[in-house]
Amino acid sequence: MRRRSFIQAAVAAAAATTMTGRGAFAAESEFESRLLALAAVIVPGSEPGTWRNSAVASALLAEIGDPGRRERRERYRAALEQLNRATDDRAGESFFALAGERQAGVLKKLIESDEEFGKKIGKEFAAMREDVLRVYFSSGAGMKFTGYRETTQFVGYPEFFQLAETWE
Amino acid sequence: MPRAKYDAIIIGLGAAGSVVTEALSGAGWKVLALEEGPWYSPFRDYPDERAVRTPTGLTYEPGSLRPSMVKCVGGSMLFFAGVFFRLHESDFATRTRAGCGTDWPISYKELEPFYNKVEIFSGASGSNKNVFEVPRGAYPNPAHPVSRGAQLFARGARTLGYHPASTPMSIISRPYRGRPSCTYCARCGEGCMVGDKSSPEMTYIPAAVKNGADIRAGYKVLTIETNAAGRATGVVYKDAEGVKQRADSDLVMLCGSALLNPTLLRRSRGPAHHDGLGARSAMVGRNLMCHNGGRYMARFPEVVNGYMGISGGINVQDFYEGAPGGDFHRGYTLYVSLLPPPAEFVGYLERDRWGGRLMDVMGSYNRIIRLAVVGEDQARPENMVYPDPEATDENGFPRPRVRFKRTVNELNMFEHAVASSRSICRAGGADDWENHYISSGSAHPLGTCRMGDDPDKSVVDRWGACHDVPGLYICDGSVFPTSGAVNPSLTIMALAARTADHLISRRSG
Numbered sequence: 170m171r172r173r174s175f176i177q178a179a180v181a182a183a184a185a186t187t188m189t190g191r192g193a194f195a196a197e198s199e200f201e202s203r204l205l206a207l208a209a210v211i212v213p214g215s216e217p218g219t220w221r222n223s224a225v226a227s228a229l230l231a232e233i234g235d236p237g238r239r240e241r242r243e244r245y246r247a248a249l250e251q252l253n254r255a256t257d258d259r260a261g262e263s264f265f266a267l268a269g270e271r272q273a274g275v276l277k278k279l280i281e282s283d284e285e286f287g288k289k290i291g292k293e294f295a296a297m298r299e300d301v302l303r304v305y306f307s308s309g310a311g312m313k314f315t316g317y318r319e320t321t322q323f324v325g326y327p328e329f330f331q332l333a334e335t336w337e
Numbered sequence: 338m339p340r341a342k343y344d345a346i347i348i349g350l351g352a353a354g355s356v357v358t359e360a361l362s363g364a365g366w367k368v369l370a371l372e373e374g375p376w377y378s379p380f381r382d383y384p385d386e387r388a389v390r391t392p393t394g395l396t397y398e399p400g401s402l403r404p405s406m407v408k409c410v411g412g413s414m415l416f417f418a419g420v421f422f423r424l425h426e427s428d429f430a431t432r433t434r435a436g437c438g439t440d441w442p443i444s445y446k447e448l449e450p451f452y453n454k455v456e457i458f459s460g461a462s463g464s465n466k467n468v469f470e471v472p473r474g475a476y477p478n479p480a481h482p483v484s485r486g487a488q489l490f491a492r493g494a495r496t497l498g499y500h501p502a503s504t505p506m507s508i509i510s511r512p513y514r515g516r517p518s519c520t521y522c523a524r525c526g527e528g529c530m531v532g533d534k535s536s537p538e539m540t541y542i543p544a545a546v547k548n549g550a551d552i553r554a555g556y557k558v559l560t561i562e563t564n565a566a567g568r569a570t571g572v573v574y575k576d577a578e579g580v581k582q583r584a585d586s587d588l589v590m591l592c593g594s595a596l597l598n599p600t601l602l603r604r605s606r607g608p609a610h611h612d613g614l615g616a617r618s619a620m621v622g623r624n625l626m627c628h629n630g631g632r633y634m635a636r637f638p639e640v641v642n643g644y645m646g647i648s649g650g651i652n653v654q655d656f657y658e659g660a661p662g663g664d665f666h667r668g669y670t671l672y673v674s675l676l677p678p679p680a681e682f683v684g685y686l687e688r689d690r691w692g693g694r695l696m697d698v699m700g701s702y703n704r705i706i707r708l709a710v711v712g713e714d715q716a717r718p719e720n721m722v723y724p725d726p727e728a729t730d731e732n733g734f735p736r737p738r739v740r741f742k743r744t745v746n747e748l749n750m751f752e753h754a755v756a757s758s759r760s761i762c763r764a765g766g767a768d769d770w771e772n773h774y775i776s777s778g779s780a781h782p783l784g785t786c787r788m789g790d791d792p793d794k795s796v797v798d799r800w801g802a803c804h805d806v807p808g809l810y811i812c813d814g815s816v817f818p819t820s821g822a823v824n825p826s827l828t829i830m831a832l833a834a835r836t837a838d839h840l841i842s843r844r845s846g
């Protein structure tokens with residue numbers, strides 16, 4: 170993502186939080202809550218509730234809900250269902266019923282050892298992961314977490330550089 | 338009404354074309370400069386992200402490296418990082434000195450006055466204390482301040498007995514000739530709207546306009562025309578409205594880049610050039626070089642904000658000529674380059690891509706620096722740009738197709754660069770986290786119309802004159818016989834300035 174779009178996305182995400190108070194969205198379907206649960210495994214977030222009632226969760230759902238990408242949404246839905254079933258086969262429980270830490274452990278094992286799983290949903294998991302990473306690390310929460318600070322021509326020199334010396 | 342005849346027609350307004358256009362128009366010549374891409378307005382288009390990369394039309398063989406370029410007034414320099422090295426003296430004689438590559442037909446000394454000229458015009462900023470460079474005078478502007486990460490890198494290099502130096506930049510470090518100094522906003526890759534980055538649209542192009550050069554953007558040259566005697570006579574181009582036109586001149590200067598020149602030359606058949614222009618040596622399109630590029634990332638215990646400011650910082654050239662016991666030819670430069678924003682950075686993390694391990698790394702994002710590796714790659718005739726046998730462009734011409742494979746030589750060199758980056762960063766205090774990758778693309782395509790004294794082995798002579806087409810000069814990154822191990826734009830511009838100077842003095846003499 171180009172730096173300017175990145176900053177704009179982050180500002181928009183921050184603005185969304187301000188405008189809507191505690192978040193104007195609700196995970197409306199099973200698919201959406203499953204997707205957010207998987208997002209929390211991929212990016213556990215620095216604060217509890219990162220993927221619930223938050224600007225970043227809204228941003229992810231908006232991204233996935235993009236009508237132009239309906240086909241992708243269906244593929245993700247199928248992949249999440251397969252993940253659930255594969256976990257059931259392995260652990261006797263639904264993936265989405267497990268606690269967060271166990272979800273991460275099961276997912277790791279599935280990816281590393283289950284060829285069948287890898288073939289079936291590995292590609293979709295990789296795509297979902299890309300979406301989650303992009304949305305989170307372009308968001309205000311992601312910026313705060315990484316310590317990334319906007320630097321623009323209009324803000325003036327970053328103090329970091331004002332203090333730096335010419336090096337010889 | 339007879340068509341206007343120009344003193345020179347320039348094809349392409351990138352690094353080289355801009356310099357040539359300014360120089361010839363400044364000498365009072367009637368110059369027509371045709372650029373296929375758009376002409377962006379920095380202050381209007383850059384902030385709004387309207388300055389985008391238009392499609393290059395290139396195709397790639399499966400498994401090929403994917404070098405690219407940028408089409409617009411200013412060329413690839415519009416989005417360039419501003420690193421502005423000179424080649425070293427040894428680069429001009431690698432065959433004689435190191436038994437590899439090809440000697441250039443010119444020496445460093447012959448190019449030196451033109452390095453000076455371009456640096457002064459561009460307001461280059463740097464320090465003349467790099468022990469590996471030919472001793473030189475002061476830069477027009479002082480070196481830029483360097484980030485904390487670059488300082489730690491320098492400390493590590495010094496600890497190991499290496500010779501870190503300030504990286505020369507074409508970004509001005511103080512107000513210069515009516516342009517303000519850099520604000521360190523880290524947006525060089527999107528076009529500098531402040532005006533301190535000396536890409537041609539801020540320097541040579543405004544000067545050429547002032548000189549009266551006729552600059553037309555959105556005009557694609559379809560063919561270079563030659564007469565029965567084999568001489569260049571002009572060009573056929575498509576104007577911005579899509580209408581085919583012709584312009585006449587006894588001097589055509591091709592500055593379209595190493596990636597786009599070969600197909601234009603090959604499709605420009607004439608009564609005396611049945612296989613296209615410059616075909617005698619069969620070298621058109623061959624010997625593509627891309628630099629042995631890659632990145633190394635290291636993490637320090639303190640905040641270094643590696644994403645802030647400008648690339649360049651500090652460089653180490655102790656391995657420029659090779660390394661003792663190294664299983665590769667010639668060598669590489671290391672310098673501190675900008676860390677991309679988090680959403681892009683995360684894409685480079687393979688093993689740590691999700692869960693707790695991902696968050697551990699991302700939580701230390703502002704303690705990470707990224708080094709660029711720019712290594713010399715060896716020209717090989719098999720690495721080439723040629724007309725795609727299947728894909729055609731909007732005019733029905735074959736698209737330029739790239740075939741480029743790295744060899745064991747380059748892989749060995751990159752491995753060495755990773756090991757030396759690691760030891761330098763760790764000596765500077767980095768912990769044991771690291772990440773590195775060899776690039777799958779390249780922003781430094783070079784070669785494809787190599788310069789040489791022997792018409793059977795090269796496409797152009799020491800001045801850029803095409804051996805077998807009187808009146809045709811080629812003048813851009815395509816003429817490099819070897820790649821050197823530094824970013825090429827300053828050398829491309831210096832060569833262009835030298836060729837222009839030669840043409841002007843020949844005419845007035």
Ligand SMILES: Cc1cc2nc3c(=O)[nH]c(=O)nc-3n(C[C@H](O)[C@H](O)[C@H](O)COP(=O)(O)OP(=O)(O)OC[C@H]3O[C@@H](n4cnc5c(N)ncnc54)[C@H](O)[C@@H]3O)c2cc1C
Pocket residue numbers: 348349350351352353354371372373374405406407408409410411412413414415416417418419420421422526556557558559592593594595597598601780781782812813814815824825826827829
């Ligand atoms: C992202 C990026 C970062 C870079 N960073 C650095 C750096 O820090 N330091 C450095 O030294 N170098 C850097 N480079 C490389 C540098 O920009 C190039 O090496 C240099 O610009 C090449 O100059 P050139 O004149 O050969 O071609 P270009 O600058 O690519 O210009 C060629 C021009 O010719 C035009 N053209 C081609 N064919 C036709 C035609 N038929 N009709 C009309 N017009 C035509 C093209 O549209 C283009 O505008 C970078 C490049 C990129 C893309």
Ligand code: SF4
Pocket residue numbers: 322508518519520521522523524525526528529530531532533534646647
């Ligand atoms: S960092 Fe400097 S050169 Fe780069 S875009 Fe910002 S102001 Fe321009």
